[in-house]
Amino acid sequence: KAGVTQTPRYLIKTRGQQVTLSCSPISGHRSVSWYQQTPGQGLQFLFEYFSETQRNKGNFPGRFSGRQFSNSRSEMNVSTLELGDSALYLCASSRDRYNEQFFGPGTRLTVL
Amino acid sequence: GQQLNQSPQSMFIQEGEDVSMNCTSSSIFNTWLWYKQDPGEGPVLLIALYKAGELTSNGRLTAQFGITRKDSFLNISASIPSDVGIYFCAGLTSGSARQPTFGSGTQLTVLP
Numbered sequence: 121k122a123g124v125t126q127t128p129r130y131l132i133k134t135r136g137q138q139v140t141l142s143c144s145p146i147s148g149h150r151s152v153s154w155y156q157q158t159p160g161q162g163l164q165f166l167f168e169y170f171s172e173t174q175r176n177k178g179n180f181p182g183r184f185s186g187r188q189f190s191n192s193r194s195e196m197n198v199s200t201l202e203l204g205d206s207a208l209y210l211c212a213s214s215r216d217r218y219n220e221q222f223f224g225p226g227t228r229l230t231v232l
Numbered sequence: 233g234q235q236l237n238q239s240p241q242s243m244f245i246q247e248g249e250d251v252s253m254n255c256t257s258s259s260i261f262n263t264w265l266w267y268k269q270d271p272g273e274g275p276v277l278l279i280a281l282y283k284a285g286e287l288t289s290n291g292r293l294t295a296q297f298g299i300t301r302k303d304s305f306l307n308i309s310a311s312i313p314s315d316v317g318i319y320f321c322a323g324l325t326s327g328s329a330r331q332p333t334f335g336s337g338t339q340l341t342v343l344p
Contacts, residue, residue, distance in 0.1 A: 223274035
């Protein structure tokens with residue numbers, strides 16, 4: 121069974137730009153969660169999607185948004201990028217909302 | 233909110249030594265998870281624990297779900313260089329809208 125895939129793996133953007141990251145969950149998994157990971161802050165929860173609906177949201181500004189499609193694939197978008205948005209963005213999928221999560225390899229975003 | 237205290241924050245050990253790390257919480261969890269993360273990659277699920285008192289092994293790794301359901305331990309026996317990485321614990325509460333609660337990680341360095 122293929123694991124969670126994320127594209128792109130690496131991204132370099134400049135301040136003010138916007139970015140879209142993509143996540144394909146494990147086949148059969150319906151819940152997708154997004155996390156931001158930085159050296160100083162650890163894993164910070166962004167949001168969770170289940171059945172195309174955002175079910176949970178972390179403490180991030182409105183510049184961070186996401187969506188989930190009918191095939192459970194998910195995208196997250198960050199608008200008006202700031203230097204502090206540089207991080208590893210991780211997507212995790214689980215079969216249902218309360219099962220163990222399996223992570224993708226992440227997208228390394230660098231904002232210059 | 234729920235918090236996990238993971239310790240130690242970092243460890244430097246000699247190859248061949250055994251390692252122990254743990255997570256404690258003031259809250260009860262129904263599931264404990266242990267992940268390992270290599271540099272630049274997403275966390276990989278190592279062991280999942282579902283019952284209080286459960287002891288589960290995965291090769292040289294052994295994890296236990298504490299009787300009080302507020303703690304969990306991970307032991308690595310006879311460490312090897314590829315054990316280097318960051319180990320995270322995570323707690324899940326069933327029937328809750330909350331996301332998994334993650335520990336801050338234990339950075340393991342294995343010296344030759």
